[in-house]
Amino acid sequence: MKEIAGTVLVGRSFEPIRGRVVIEDGRIEAIEEAETASTDVVLPAFVNAHTHLGDSVAKEAAVGLSLDEAVAPPDSLKHRQLAAADRSDLVTAMRRTLRYMQRTGTIACLDFRESGTAGARALREAARPVDVDPFIFGSGAESVLDVADGYGASGANDDDFSEQRAACEERDAPFAIHAGEPDATDIHPALDLEPELLVHMVHAEQEHLDRVAEQSVPVAVCPRANTVLEVGTPPIRELLDHTTVALGTDNVMLNSPSMFREMAYTAKRFDVTAREVLRMATTAGAELAGLDCGVIAPGRRAALTVLDGDSDNLAGAVDPIRAVVRRATGLDVKRVVV
Structure with a gap:
């Protein structure tokens, strides 16, 4: 079992939730709201x-x-x-x-x-x-x-x-x-x-x-x-x-x-x-393409892009969705989970 913590953009509306994504056998087992020190931003790949x-x-x-x-x-x-x-x-x-x-x-x-x-x-x-x-x-x-x-x-x-x-x-x-x-x-x-x-x-x-x-x-x-x-x-x-x-x-x-x-x-x-x-x-x-990804939700394939929310580029962003779309670059990618 693997956990990825931070601000998670959940569901089709990309609702920002502070917590973690729980992954088991390559699939999303759960999204849990929780206190976390992580500044990462987790979005669908x-x-x-x-x-x-x-x-x-x-x-x-x-x-x-x-x-x-x-x-x-x-x-x-x-x-x-x-x-x-x-x-x-x-x-x-x-x-x-x-x-x-x-x-x-x-x-x-x-x-x-x-x-x-x-x-x-x-x-x-x-x-x-x-x-x-x-x-x-x-x-x-x-x-x-x-x-x-x-x-x-x-x-x-x-x-x-x-x-x-x-x-x-x-x-x-x-x-x-x-x-x-x-x-x-x-x-x-x-x-x-x-x-x-x-x-x-x-x-x-x-x-x-x-x-x-x-x-x-x-x-x-x-x-x-x-x-x-x-x-x-x-x-x-x-x-x-x-x-x-x-x-x-x-x-x-x-x-x-x-x-x-x-x-x-x-x-x-x-x-x-x-x-x-x-x-x-x-x-x-x-x-x-009929792919089982593109949304962070329980049961979906775990295909995620994790951004460093504390990078020099993203630190201080007040809206994570706008920051991802309008400001982030490849340099902010911390890891890609497939």
């Missing part, structure tokens, strides 16, 4: 709802490029870099990114992995020695589902994904698709495919929001990447009012996969509360 880990081989290579020039298939800089990368170098680069994510409080990510079956296998290999579990949305032919957890489509204007969608239905695997990133033209076609997840939705309008709500489709937003690529800002407030919204960091080529940076940017730029942002970074992503 992060789930990054959208990544492209293959981009780890070309960090900062796309500075100043447009969306199409940087990442659009099949001829963008990203895809040329991936095609030229040695497999061993690619695996090593993705593993290093996963280690960085682990050290900064993330224990799972939903990754759109390029390069078909070979790409999905490379990510599985990269993740083996790391305590970060990638939920892989594969690409290419539907046979990628032999290795991947689901299918990740580039966008409804890029190709016909009806066969891959049908394969997902046959295998009871989720189908996810980019939509509304450069403009709104691919949103209705994406929704016609009845996906389990939409990514970006920067240019979503009321008619799209209504369909998202009607079809109960969750959305992963990546506001920092949208800013870097100058495609606009997602209507996060409106999306939250219509569906489940999770937070992702998108291309490693463009930004570090730091959920602290993504949370702070989102909280300070958009009409959202700190609690909503923390939920986007933890509970929502976990639910999208």
Whole structure:
């Protein structure tokens, strides 16, 4: 049995409770209110709802490029870099990114992995020695589902994904698709495919929001990447009012996969509360991938990030939730419990 003491952010509302989390056999046995001298802050570990880990081989290579020039298939800089990368170098680069994510409080990510079956296998290999579990949305032919957890489509204007969608239905695997990133033209076609997840939705309008709500489709937003690529800002407030919204960091080529940076940017730029942002970074992503984490509650898997509340950065914070979301960095992470 293990105990972790401090200020614990409990349940879906992240209610701050002074006390301890009791863990047994990898699961949360109880949350107990108690006097404690610990200044630690205990929160659910992060789930990054959208990544492209293959981009780890070309960090900062796309500075100043447009969306199409940087990442659009099949001829963008990203895809040329991936095609030229040695497999061993690619695996090593993705593993290093996963280690960085682990050290900064993330224990799972939903990754759109390029390069078909070979790409999905490379990510599985990269993740083996790391305590970060990638939920892989594969690409290419539907046979990628032999290795991947689901299918990740580039966008409804890029190709016909009806066969891959049908394969997902046959295998009871989720189908996810980019939509509304450069403009709104691919949103209705994406929704016609009845996906389990939409990514970006920067240019979503009321008619799209209504369909998202009607079809109960969750959305992963990546506001920092949208800013870097100058495609606009997602209507996060409106999306939250219509569906489940999770937070992702998108291309490693463009930004570090730091959920602290993504949370702070989102909280300070958009009409959202700190609690909503923390939920986007933890509970929502976990639910999208069907993971038994993202909430500190009895019976749940013990996947926790412990921050040093007495660090030079966090000491004196009067609101632990706002401090986690708007101020904390990877330097404040004391340990990650998986």
